[in-house]
Amino acid sequence: MNKTAIITGASRGIGKASAYKLAEDGFIPVINYRTHKVEAEKIAAETGGFAICADVSDRIAVDNMIRETMKKTGRIDVLINNASISVSGLFMYITPEQEELIWKVNVQGTYNCTRSALPFMINAKSGKIINISSMWGQTGASCEVHYSASKAAIIGFTKALAKELGPSGINVNCIAPGVILTDMNNSYSEETMESLKNEAPLERLGKPEDIAESISFLASEKSSFITGQILGVNGGFII
Numbered sequence: 001m002n003k004t005a006i007i008t009g010a011s012r013g014i015g016k017a018s019a020y021k022l023a024e025d026g027f028i029p030v031i032n033y034r035t036h037k038v039e040a041e042k043i044a045a046e047t048g049g050f051a052i053c054a055d056v057s058d059r060i061a062v063d064n065m066i067r068e069t070m071k072k073t074g075r076i077d078v079l080i081n082n083a084s085i086s087v088s089g090l091f092m093y094i095t096p097e098q099e100e101l102i103w104k105v106n107v108q109g110t111y112n113c114t115r116s117a118l119p120f121m122i123n124a125k126s127g128k129i130i131n132i133s134s135m136w137g138q139t140g141a142s143c144e145v146h147y148s149a150s151k152a153a154i155i156g157f158t159k160a161l162a163k164e165l166g167p168s169g170i171n172v173n174c175i176a177p178g179v180i181l182t183d184m185n186n187s188y189s190e191e192t193m194e195s196l197k198n199e200a201p202l203e204r205l206g207k208p209e210d211i212a213e214s215i216s217f218l219a220s221e222k223s224s225f226i227t228g229q230i231l232g233v234n235g236g237f238i239i
């Protein structure tokens with residue numbers, strides 16, 4: 001049986017590009033999604049994987065997803081905690097409901113998927129967990145305070161978990177993307193996108209495939225001596 005990689009939030013953007021890349025690498029990709037069923041099933045059909053609907057903030061739904069994956073493939077080799085939402089606005093104007101939701105999806109969603117998949121990795125004495133943070137989690141972004149804080153939490157989570165799981169043969173790493181051309185940035189104006197592009201030394205915005213390539217590396221045996229690291233894939237935006 002081929003190795004299995006669960007990618008949360010794989011119906012669009014970075015998760016979708018990663019599903020195609022990991023299928024090319026020989027993995028069976030599990031395409032997790034919340035709302036975009038048609039898109040997720042199309043990706044599954046084209047990659048030889050399968051789509052599973054589960055809101056990552058819902059522990060029971062996540063446990064069911066992991067159970068279904070084990071039933072279908074009998075193994076979980078790679079977990080990519082990618083699903084996330086962003087909320088823009090001045091800190092003072094973000095509602096308590098928005099505040100709670102962003103934490104539940106971005107942070108607790110990552111905990112839920114990890115907690116549920118881990119027993120199978122520990123049992124196999126191998127596994128790779130790849131968490132998707134953001135360069136805003138490293139530097140902080142004005143008008144994205146809650147998002148930045150949630151992404152900073154993912155960095156701390158990665159470092160601590162890597163220490164805990166190293167002796168079990170499990171690598172835990174994190175990618176901190178720069179500005180990537182996906183739906184997540186739809187609320188930015190053209191001028192904002194242009195100025196973000198010009199701020200990066202490589203003078204371009206990222207493509208989902210740029211992140212998929214680094215996910216592919218961290219999911220492969222080529223990165224077997226790397227753990228607890230935060231890989232910036234941002235065109236040099238922060239150095």
Ligand code: NAP
Nearest residue numbers: 009011012013014033034035036056083084134180182184
């Ligand atoms: P995106 O295009 O907005 O796609 C988000 C994905 O997450 C979708 O597949 C969506 O599924 C899924 N999702 C959202 N809430 C979910 C939930 N509760 N449960 C399960 N799935 C859920 O996002 P993206 O730009 O590809 O971002 C991917 C990752 O990269 C995120 O962690 C993001 O924070 C990070 N990142 C992105 C950028 C950027 O510039 N784009 C920069 C830095 C970091 P449905 O559509 O099916 O609901």
